[in-house]
Amino acid sequence: MIINHPILGPRDSAEFTYMGDAALLDRPDWQAKDALLQFIDYGYLRDNPAGPHTELWYHEQGDRSFLVITRDTTTHEISSVKLASDVARGRGRSK
Amino acid sequence: MRYSGLRVIKEALTGHKGWKPTWRDATPQNHYDFLVIGGGGHGLATAYYLARNHGAKKIAVIEKGWIGGGNVGRNTTIVRSNYLLDGNEPFYEHSLKLWEGLEQDLNYNAMVSQRGILNLVHSDAQRDAFTRRGNAMILNGADADLMSTKDIQKRYPFLNVTDARFPIKGGLAQHRGGTVRHDAVAWGYARAADQLGVDIIQNCEVLGFRIESGKCLGVETSRGYIGASKVASCVAGSSGRLMAKAEMRLPIESHVLQAFVTEGLKPILPGVITFGAGHFYCSQSDKGGIVFGGDLDGYNSYAQRGNLPVVEDVCEGAMAIFPMLGRVRLLRMWGGIMDMSMDGSPIIDQTHIDSLYFNGGWCYGGFKATPASGWCYAHLLATDTPHEFATAFRFDRFAKGQNDR
Numbered sequence: 493m494i495i496n497h498p499i500l501g502p503r504d505s506a507e508f509t510y511m512g513d514a515a516l517l518d519r520p521d522w523q524a525k526d527a528l529l530q531f532i533d534y535g536y537l538r539d540n541p542a543g544p545h546t547e548l549w550y551h552e553q554g555d556r557s558f559l560v561i562t563r564d565t566t567t568h569e570i571s572s573v574k575l576a577s578d579v580a581r582g583r584g585r586s587k
Numbered sequence: 588m589r590y591s592g593l594r595v596i597k598e599a600l601t602g603h604k605g606w607k608p609t610w611r612d613a614t615p616q617n618h619y620d621f622l623v624i625g626g627g628g629h630g631l632a633t634a635y636y637l638a639r640n641h642g643a644k645k646i647a648v649i650e651k652g653w654i655g656g657g658n659v660g661r662n663t664t665i666v667r668s669n670y671l672l673d674g675n676e677p678f679y680e681h682s683l684k685l686w687e688g689l690e691q692d693l694n695y696n697a698m699v700s701q702r703g704i705l706n707l708v709h710s711d712a713q714r715d716a717f718t719r720r721g722n723a724m725i726l727n728g729a730d731a732d733l734m735s736t737k738d739i740q741k742r743y744p745f746l747n748v749t750d751a752r753f754p755i756k757g758g759l760a761q762h763r764g765g766t767v768r769h770d771a772v773a774w775g776y777a778r779a780a781d782q783l784g785v786d787i788i789q790n791c792e793v794l795g796f797r798i799e800s801g802k803c804l805g806v807e808t809s810r811g812y813i814g815a816s817k818v819a820s821c822v823a824g825s826s827g828r829l830m831a832k833a834e835m836r837l838p839i840e841s842h843v844l845q846a847f848v849t850e851g852l853k854p855i856l857p858g859v860i861t862f863g864a865g866h867f868y869c870s871q872s873d874k875g876g877i878v879f880g881g882d883l884d885g886y887n888s889y890a891q892r893g894n895l896p897v898v899e900d901v902c903e904g905a906m907a908i909f910p911m912l913g914r915v916r917l918l919r920m921w922g923g924i925m926d927m928s929m930d931g932s933p934i935i936d937q938t939h940i941d942s943l944y945f946n947g948g949w950c951y952g953g954f955k956a957t958p959a960s961g962w963c964y965a966h967l968l969a970t971d972t973p974h975e976f977a978t979a980f981r982f983d984r985f986a987k988g989q990n991d992r
Binding site: 567568 | 828889896929
């Protein structure tokens, strides 16, 4: 697979480490009343779809950025690549 | 019809006109007591043991494609019970015992071959770990043998034990482990289940579950609605895809694992060998091909095919212990989809929906578990209590923090 890095251009996926579902960006509020249940969901349960999947890839052997990638799990086709920092800021986070 | 040597001779002399189809091509009925989704090894074994051990009637196995076309036909055929933890080892040892008697039980030649499995040791720490594992296996009634390099050289003279990058310092052997003809396992269970009255329904894809007030009443399929008192999901690899239809999220990610087979060679590899300094394992099939595999590709996939970086990694592992394989041509490579659970252990449990049961999360170790998985799942379905060897394989272990079992 070739991942089209927003800054570095097309890179071989072997340079990256897969870090799982991009839902992991949205860590539950640890002070919520049902924080324990939320963290069990967050830690262990996955949507695991057959089709488009939004996921985190870490450019370990490159610029060490985290990317949010939308990839079809039935074809491995990548339809969108964004910097995770941009995605997080887009959701109102500071970084 | 029972199979026997005499029967083969009789059929040979009479033009092979007496053979019957191995199982009936059943059409779905309106309602079953037990409806198993997934005609793979585990699903067929579950149906067989439901009928044989629990005397259950009105059982059906429904399969999206043809039976045995999924992971039971895509694995590397190895059976073993060399596990460490108490939650696992009795289960896998039970499975190995069932493998040992499988052919007599099913009256079907599954080519069970106890040629032994050897996990190579390359460091002192690894020897300590394998000594501990071997002791745990023996405590649970399995066999384990810590082999010296001298013993290993006698059995596998081509292994380089002295000046390789990762010299071989010994190994943990389980001599009762080995290989089984994987397709024959699906066919053998299908035939034996069919003879006990189980309906095997192929080309029957589940399109949805009918769930009312928290109870599963049956499934909508491509061949119409089928009602059932108990519905049993048994589709490891596709669990996420199937259970999403019941709006369940699972502690599972689906990943692709690749396998490889070379052109046929003369007998060079008498048993199963695993490399301890990388992820690589191999055996030689009865046809002569070297069958091997290694790591997962490492990202969610339902594609049943992998990518080249892992091919390179697996072949590097092969070259590290078998440099002679560098001259052999690869015949085929393929991928299978694994239910990777969050702690590497399987799940055989009831779901939060009444009458809906789940078997999955087999990671890359489902084939060896086939008989015990069917055995324990049948027990759960028939009695609504987990089998004593499968008490650790519950959904709630994650929430309870018991996922180290």
